[in-house]
Amino acid sequence: MGSSGKTTHATYATAPTIKLAPEEIVVEEEQAAWGEDITELIAPEPHLQQEQPPSEENLAPAPGAAEGEEEEPAGAHELSPDVPETSLVTPDAMASEAALPVPETPPEGVAAGVPVLVGGADLQDSAATLISYHSTDEAGPREVLLTTLNEDAEAKLMDALALSEEKLVPVQVEEEIHGRLPLDQDKQLYELCSKTAVSINHRLKHDQPIPQKTLDYLNNATTAVQEVLDNSDSTQDELVMAGVYKNWLNTMQDRIDKAGTVPYAQGGKVPKIGPYEHSGMVTVTKMVPAPTEESPHGLLTAKLRDASRIKANIDLSTGTTSWDGTSRSPAKGKEYEIDLGDGYTAVYRPHAANSENKSEYSLRGQLEVHAPQGSGHGQDLVKRLGALHLVNRAMSPREAEWTYLTNNIHAQGLGNKPAVKEALAKADQMEELQLQELFHQNAHQAVGLNADGLSSLAKGWQIEAAAACLPKKVRLVREAVATSVGFTNGAELAASTGYDPKPKAAGGWLTWGRFDLGNxxxxxxxxxxxxxxxxxxxxxxxxxxxxxxxxxxxxxxxxxxxxxxxxxxxxxxxxxxxxxxxxxxxxxxxxxxxxxxxxxxxxxxxxxxxxxxxxxxxxxxxxxxxxxxxxxxxxxxxxxxxxxxxxxxxxxxxxxxxxxxxxxxxxxxxxxxxxxxxxxxxxxxxxxxxxxxxxxxxxxx
Known part of the structure; x- marks a missing residue:
């Protein structure tokens, strides 16, 4: 299932997928974590009674829960008792559970925009900003969603695009190399040169004329090396490498021209050199998929172009911002322009195609989603993220606590704590098991579906698996974080003064607090x-x-x-x-x-x-x-x-x-x-x- 005929469901992962620990911990199925087996953790918990909409006060976990029977934070809703555990929950159905509702109509002209929380962990801090740019014409404002993707989520977005597997375009990126450059290995430049040198020396040593076959070797090697030197996309490191090989080839030609005038053992031999190698960071040329001329069914049309930014204007006396919908300022890097259909478009600046050395680092992963001109597209802009295989609904309070925990793990350097490492690894495994459970229970739904239907079903199951096991994942990781920083258990941490899993709106963005600072x-x-x-x-x-x-x-x-x-x-x-x-x-x-x-x-x-x-x-x-x-x-x-x-x-x-x-x-x-x-x-x-x-x-x- 999945797009492009792939059988993996990872493309549609919607649960938090950020790898916080530097290394993966393999957890055996029978291994207990905090006294619980994974199969016990994914078992459905008793449904909560219908609660009031979440508020800042009731998002905090209830204090005083008995150890081993920890209360979950009030307002952290699970599925309604009327909804089966394996039913698919649509974005609209979850709107009432939003930790921060998405506005339908962002305020026009507010320069900083309005922050929104988006479910899952595809977006950095799970956050985006909605900006409604004032327009001078009568067609209304121009509404845009701005966000930045976590690098782990990029493969999902790229899998939604119609990119050619045959047609590739060169992009310069920065890589750490210990050995030969990738371009040298791909084009076999050293091998071409070395084969030529061996053939020439064999003839010179035995005082034989140079045959046409050897001259063809020399011509092929020279042509391949010269192509690198003449290519405007070649990096400086690749030019240096090609220059070394070109000098070697020139020496070979010189030995052929002077054959017989200098004895072989006294300088007439072509010197032997090893392949050009480098140790450290170098700029190399990578070939990335180019957009296809025709978009296969179910995939989005995309165009690769030089990176740019929205070129808006601001009235500094009032702080009101405006944009004509087309003006853009140049940036250093590459981006995809994507047609989402129905007048919606997107612009994405991929991590993979923007080198840490050659591109502007701060634009990597940036995503813009543009609505048709006019007001009232705020919620639709979030939903359009789904076309890019990204989570496309408002964040629930439970997910907000997950983001809060993962951000605190990063900020406080807790990712290397053994308990946190193990909990994060086990949390990943829980979602996989939950997905398998859904597959076995609902496999009959796939009978008779075409490719698009199977793709939609796979995404739905992935969403449901993430939603079903998230409360247990939060509990598991909260417990590990708590014991790693000196609390008795997760309930004690959640009841502490500094623990506040609700983000605060600040301008057009959101901030997540640190519980260590508050405590x-x-x-x-x-x-x-x-x-x-x-x-x-x-x-x-x-x-x-x-x-x-x-x-x-x-x-x-x-x-x-x-x-x-x-x-x-x-x-x-x-x-x-x-x-x-x-x-x-x-x-x-x-x-x-x-x-x-x-x-x-x-x-x-x-x-x-x-x-x-x-x-x-x-x-x-x-x-x-x-x-x-x-x-x-x-x-x-x-x-x-x-x-x-x-x-x-x-x-x-x-x-x-x-x-x-x-x-x-x-x-x-x-x-x-x-x-x-x-x-x-x-x-x-x-x-x-x-x-x-x-x-x-x-x-x-």
Whole structure:
């Protein structure tokens, strides 16, 4: 089952598929995890009674559950008692269970957009942003969904596209090589050259004329090597390799031309060399599938082109963003333009085709989904993700807790803990067993179906398997995380002060909190005593930033329509990956010169699983090939508090909501004129308080 005649169901995986542990743990079926066998874990639990829609309060797990009989968080719904365990649940049927409902009509012109939570783990942080760009014509706004795919989900999307298995196009990528370059091996360049040298030496040694066969060898080798040298798509490393072989071939021709004039044993022999080898990162040419001219039934038409970004415009006095639906700015990399049908389109920038060395790292995995012009497409844009074989429904509270746990595992470095490793491996196996169970119970439904019907059925079973076992997976991993950080069990962790599995909306994006920070505030407050986080504002842009309401990353500013050149190192950050975050520095709280945004209560910013920092300037690097210093990078708020160098940097993904949850403690203006302008902007937006203080107390000189 599945598309393209494939028999695997992995293409349609909808449960969290991120591999958090660095190595896979094989768990035997009879091996117990936390006292439970897998077959017991996938057995249906008693259905919960109908509950009220989830709220921020009832998302927290109920405290006081007996050990071994842990209560699940209230609001974490399972299937209704009227729905059989093996029935297929449609996105519409799950709408009432959404942890964050998807708006039907995003507000027009709001530059940061509206955040949405999407089920599963196909998307980074399971999040997307809906932006409704204002349009100057009468046809209405242009609504777009923006998100970034996890690399594990890319194969699913690519499997939905009509790509040629025969026709390939060259793309340069960065790879770690220890030995021969892939191009050398693919074209057998060394073998062609070596065969020629052996044949020439055989004739020279015995003082024989060079036969036509040997000359043909030389001609074939020279042609193959010259093709690499003449190819504009060849990388620098490949050109060096071809140059070495070309020099060797020139030597062979020279020996033929001078045959008999220099004795074989005294320099007349063609020297022997080994294949060109390299150890380390090199840029190589990979051939990726090109879009087909005709789209097979059930697959989407796609076109490969140079990467680009939406080129919107923003009215800095009001913060309203607009776009004509066609203007785009160039970017370094490749992307697919995809026809989703019914006037919907998508643009995807694949990880595989965008080299860490040659492409802008921050655009890898970015996905745009465009609706036909007009309003009211918010929910349809999410549903259209299904055409790309991605989860296409709002996230449930149970899934939200899974994302919360996995994000905390990354942020706190818990992936190497033995208990967490084993739990994650067993969680993966649970879904496979659940899928097998569904297959055996419902195999009769596949009888008589055509390829499209079988594909649809396979996707439905995968969705159902993910939904059915997710509550047990959450319980299993929560238990492992809890015991790894010192709690008695998962119930105790869930009842702790810092455990809050509901994300917070901040501008047009979402943030996931850290339970370690919430549970250790007293120690962290002491570590940060006398220190603040500060963001310096350049170019007289303080009032303009506040007009948008957000401090946005380079990538986010691009979607908002804010012109380039405002950041300190925008172009470098695109290649290091820092363009996906905003930058701050640790400063003494006595800081008083502006223009600056200052947070004297830094924990409100640091309570975010995306934060990381360097004690010195590394352009916010997360790209292994650009300025990444993994030994210096830290995600520990206590270690970040120790930063003292003038060029230290603290990064937060996407940005900060300046008029909401991330309101700065102080807005320091450079002079009285700028203060007057800032206060005017805030009052025009109806803002009278920031962080519980009157704005005239926050805005200073």
């Amino acid at each position: 250790d505030k007293e120690v962290l407050n002491k570590a940060w005593e006398g220190k603040s986080l500060a963001h310096s504002v350049t170019g007289g842009n303080l009032a303009n930033i506040l007009a948008t309401g957000v401090l946005a990353s380079t990538e986010r500013r691009a979607t908002m329509g804010i012109s380039t050149g405002l950041g300190m190192s925008e172009q470098q950050d695109k290649f290091t990956g820092g363009a996906g975050s905003v930058f701050m520095r640790v400063r003494k709280s006595t800081i008083s010169h502006g223009p600056k945004l200052v947070w004297d209560d830094p924990l409100k910013v640091l309570d975010n699983t995306s934060i990381y920092g360097y004690p010195s300037d590394h352009f916010g690097a997360i790209n292994p090939d650009h300025h990444l210093h993994s030994g210096s990078l830290t995600k520990d708020p206590k270690k970040i508090a120790e930063f003292s160098g003038g060029s230290n940097e603290v990064m937060v993904k996407n940005g900060l909501d300046l008029l909401g949850v991330h309101a700065p403690s102080r807005i320091i203006c450079k002079d009285g004129a700028e203060k007057k302008k800032v206060l005017s902007v805030l009052k025009k937006k109806g803002v009278t308080q920031l962080g519980g203080k009157a704005i005239d107390q926050v805005v200073t000189v």
